[in-house]
Amino acid sequence: MPPFHANSPNPAPDKPNVVFVVYPGIVLLDLVGPLHVFSRACEGDTGDLAYNTHVASIAGGPVPTNTIVQIDTVPLAGLRDGVKVAKIDTLVVVGGDGARVAETDTRLVREIGELSKSVRRTCSICCGAFVLAQARLLDGRRAVTHWEDCSQLADRFPNVQVEEDPIFIKDGSIWTSAGITAGIDMALALVREDLGAAPAFHLARSLVTPMIRSAGQSQFSSDLARQTRDAEGEFAPLHDWLRGNLAHSISVSDMAERCSMSSRSFSRRYAASVGLTPANSLEKMRVDAARNLLIETTLSFKIIAKACGFRDQEKMRRAFHRHLRTSPSSYQSMFRED
Incomplete structure (x- = not known):
């Protein structure tokens, strides 16, 4: 299969240049998802594309990905010398299993370190954070990577303040994102x-993305986390029932009865299977439901709180702070297009 050409054919001299740095073994979705965003972003109502996009590697030429698709690239050094791009605005290091090898490539790490000195912002996707860390760009900064790799990033680079929960983190001119x-x-x-x-x-x-997720939210939705932990689907019928009855008062005894168990046996078995107490799981469901209503409707906070089973706005506010580290009003203002 011939390589896929991802670079802007006729870069506009007055548009910011976004450069994606790749290497053998990148996750293709780590590249093409963000590339699509920058390739299709338009300014105002004119329909004019807002950015030039480029994909670069240390040597240029075709670069294999984790799929059958290869990506055609330009040489990274040529970009730094101004051969292809007059000025780089945003530098994005893509992630993938190949990052473990890429971070040992002293030439690649050096080029990224040098480029970062002159760009407006430097970013990583998934475990591309390891390459930034190797270039010492994350020292003393908050950062995130794929949840499976956060512990390793923290262990190997103790000067980096690794956080497991956020979808992405902005720390000054450095942005890092979680997985895929x-x-x-x-x-x-x-x-x-x-x-x-x-x-x-x-x-x-x-x-077809429901909404831009907050940087303070879990990398998994609560539903996905429950499904992942409850692999056998033992409590799937209960979860369906809970989602349909959030407005009602629901006790642990009610949940246990739905599962034909004693409250004590249910609580123990549920926590072992799902990794959360029944009460905590229910509250997360209510927060998720409230999040959707805050964004997708114009209902008042009072109505949303009652519809999701919080009884009043104050209880909803406290639940948001526990699970999202923000308030309902702040969440709504951040993600509603008004």
Whole structure:
């Protein structure tokens, strides 16, 4: 299969240049998701593309990915010398299993370190954070990577303040994102920072992305986390029932009865299977439901709180702070396109 050409054919001299750095073994989705965002972002109502996009590797030429698709690239050194791009605005290091080898490539790490000195912002997707860390760009900064790799990043680079929960983190001019599709979230946030909310939300809709996820949210939705932990689906019927009855008062005894168990046996078995107490799991469901209503409707906070079973706005506010580290009003203002 011939390599896929991802570089802008006729870069506009007045547009910011976004350069994606790749290497053998990248995750293709780590590249093409954010690349699509920057390739399709438009300024205002003119329909004019807002960015030039480029894909570079240390040597240039075809670069294999984790799929059958190869990516055609330009040499990274040529970009730094101004041969292909007059000025790089945003540098993005893509992730993938090949990052473990890439971070040992002293030439690649050196080039990224040098480029980062002159660009407006440097970013990583997934375990591309290891390459930034090797270049010492993350020292003393908050950073995130794929949840499976956070512990390793923290152990290997103790000067990096690794956080496991965020989808993406902005620390000064350095942005890092969590795994795979989180790169799309970060790219949308970057577009929003540059162009405003409307273009970012337009792109989110075109990608069939429900909404830009907050940087303070878990990398898993609560539903996905429950499904992952409850692999046998033992409590799937209970979860379906809970989602349909959130407005009602629900006790642990009610949940146990639905599962034909004693409260004590149910609580123990549920926690062992799902990894959360029944009460905590229910509260997460209520927060998720409230998040959707805050974004997708114009209902008052009072109505949303009651509809999701919080009884009053104050209880909803406290639950948001526990699980999302923000308030309902702040969450709504950040993700509603008004």
